Amino acid sequence: xxxxxxxxxxxxxxxxxxxxxxxxxxxxxxxxxxxxxxxxxxxxxxxxxxxxxxxxxxxxxxxxxxxxxxxxxxxxxxxxxxxxxxxxxxxxxxxx
Amino acid sequence: xxxxxxxxxxxxxxxxxxxxxxxxxxxxxxxxxxxxxxxxxxxxxxxxxxxxxxxxxxxxxxxxxxxxxxxxxxxxxxxxxxxxxxxxxxxxxxxxxxxxxxxxxxxxxxxxxxxxxxxxxxxxxxxxxxxxxxxxxxxxxxxxxxxxxxxxxxxxxxxxxxxxxxxxxxxxxxxxxxxxxxxxxxxxxxxxxxxxxxxxxxxxxxxxxxxxxxxxxxxxxxxxxxxxxxxxxxxxxxxxxxxxxxxxxxxxxxxxxxxxxxxxxxxxxxxxxxxxxxxxxxxxxxxxxxxxxxxxxxxxxxxxxxxxxxxxxxxxxxxxxxxxxxxxxxxxxxxxxxxxxxxxxxxxxxxxxxxxxxxxxxxxxxxxxxxxxxxxxxxxxxxxxxxxxxxxxxxxxxxxxxxxxxxxxxxxxxxx
Numbered sequence: 001x002x003x004x005x006x007x008x009x010x011x012x013x014x015x016x017x018x019x020x021x022x023x024x025x026x027x028x029x030x031x032x033x034x035x036x037x038x039x040x041x042x043x044x045x046x047x048x049x050x051x052x053x054x055x056x057x058x059x060x061x062x063x064x065x066x067x068x069x070x071x072x073x074x075x076x077x078x079x080x081x082x083x084x085x086x087x088x089x090x091x092x093x094x095x096x
Numbered sequence: 097x098x099x100x101x102x103x104x105x106x107x108x109x110x111x112x113x114x115x116x117x118x119x120x121x122x123x124x125x126x127x128x129x130x131x132x133x134x135x136x137x138x139x140x141x142x143x144x145x146x147x148x149x150x151x152x153x154x155x156x157x158x159x160x161x162x163x164x165x166x167x168x169x170x171x172x173x174x175x176x177x178x179x180x181x182x183x184x185x186x187x188x189x190x191x192x193x194x195x196x197x198x199x200x201x202x203x204x205x206x207x208x209x210x211x212x213x214x215x216x217x218x219x220x221x222x223x224x225x226x227x228x229x230x231x232x233x234x235x236x237x238x239x240x241x242x243x244x245x246x247x248x249x250x251x252x253x254x255x256x257x258x259x260x261x262x263x264x265x266x267x268x269x270x271x272x273x274x275x276x277x278x279x280x281x282x283x284x285x286x287x288x289x290x291x292x293x294x295x296x297x298x299x300x301x302x303x304x305x306x307x308x309x310x311x312x313x314x315x316x317x318x319x320x321x322x323x324x325x326x327x328x329x330x331x332x333x334x335x336x337x338x339x340x341x342x343x344x345x346x347x348x349x350x351x352x353x354x355x356x357x358x359x360x361x362x363x364x365x366x367x368x369x370x371x372x373x374x375x376x377x378x379x380x381x382x383x384x385x386x387x388x389x390x391x392x393x394x395x396x397x398x399x400x401x402x403x404x405x406x407x408x409x410x411x412x413x414x415x416x417x418x419x420x421x422x423x424x425x426x427x428x429x430x431x432x433x434x435x436x437x438x439x440x441x442x443x444x445x446x447x448x449x450x451x452x453x454x455x456x457x458x459x460x461x462x463x464x465x466x467x468x469x470x471x472x473x474x475x476x477x478x479x480x481x482x483x484x485x486x487x488x489x490x491x492x493x494x495x496x497x498x499x500x501x502x503x504x505x506x507x508x509x510x511x512x
Contacts, residue, residue, distance in 0.1 A: 013403075014405045018394050020349065020396070020509070020510075040495045041345070043494075044494040044495075045347055046347070046349050048337075048346065050334075050350070050398040053396055055395070055396065073399070074398045074399055075399060076403070
């Protein structure tokens with residue numbers, strides 16, 4: 001699999017380590033009244049879709065950036081990649 | 097139709113004209129007491145034990161493809177009970193005991209061969225860890241033996257004992273472990289269940305659950321609606337997809353695990369051998385092929401095929417362990433989709449929907465568990481209470497902090 005790194009171009013997936021669903025960017029509010037159950041869901045539960053999946057890859061053997069890669073889990077086709085930082089900031093900016 | 101030596105002899109005289117299909121191929125009835133979703137090893141074993149141990153009739157198994165078309169036909173056939181933790185070891189030892197009596201019980205040759213497993217260790221610290229695991233195994237009655245280099249050299253002289261980075265210091269052996277013919281296990285359970293009146297319905301995909309006031313009433317399928325008092329789901333690999341139809345998110349990711357087999361060779365490897373400095377395990381099938389595998393690819397996948405980096409990794413580990421492997425030609429490699437759970441251990445439990453039960457999360461170790469998984473799931477379905485060896489396999493263990501994490505890797509499925 002080749003991952004189209006936004007600043008380095010196509011890079012071999014072997015250079016990356018995999019974390020999982022990009023929903024892990026949405027860390028729950030630790031001060032919320034339901035923080036305990038929200039963190040339990042956050043840590044342990046996954047959507048695990050068959051099809052398009054947005055997921056976090058770390059360019060460990062490269063520029064050590066985190067990417068959000070969009071990939072099809074049925075075909076292994078990589079559909080795109082963004083800097084995780086940009087994704088997280090965009091979510092923060094939109095108040096989501 | 098009972099199999100026996102006499103029967104084979106008699107059929108030989110009649111030109112083998114008397115053999116019949118091992119099971120019927122019925123159409124689904126409008127309703128059943130118990131519907132098992134998934135006609136793999138675990139689903140078929142569940143139906144078999146529901147019918148034989150719990151005396152239940154009106155049981156159906158629904159299978160999307162053909163019986164045994166998933167992971168039960170794709171694994172590396174190893175059976176063992178060499179676990180450490182209290183939540184796991186009694187369960188897998190229960191499974192091992194069922195394996196030992198399985199063929200006589202269901203009158204089918206599953207080629208259970210207790211040729212032993214050796215887990216190699218390469219450092220003094222690893223020896224301590226393995227010794228501790230061996231003690232846990234002996235406490236559970238599984239038996240274990242710590243082997244030194246001299247013992248190993250006598251048994252498996254072909255290993256690379258003096259690898260500069262990973263010298264072999266010894267191994268932990270479970271003599272009762274071994275291999276079984278994976279398809280034979282599925283066929284034996286299918287035939288046994290069918291003989292006891294279970295309807296095995298193939299090419300019948302479950303497309304939804306009908307739930308009314310918090311209780312499951314039946315399943316929608318590609319062959320129409322089927323009403324059921326109780327529904328058990330045993331579809332490891334596709335657990336996330338199926339349980340999403342019941343509105344559940346699971347502590348599971350689906351990953352692809354690859355396996356490999358070489359050309360047939362003369363008897364070379366006496367049992368199962370695992371490499372302690374990497375993830376690699378190898379055995380020899382009765383047909384002579386060396387069967388081996390290693391790590392999962394490590395990213396979510398529903399494709400029944402993996403990628404080349406892991407092939408290279410497995411080959412490197414194999415060459416480090418036993419250099420003669422390089423002379424064997426690889427015949428086939430394939431992939432299977434496995435449920436990687438958040439602590440590396442399975443789930444056999446009820447769900448938030450009344451009378452809907454779940455069995456999954458077997459990671460890449462489901463085959464050895466087939467008999468106990470079926471038995472424990474049947475126990476849960478029939479009695480409403482978990483089997484005594486499967487009490488720890490609950491959904492709520494994550495919320496309660498009672499994870500069963502053999503690897504100690506935390507909630508990171510691709511590390512288990």
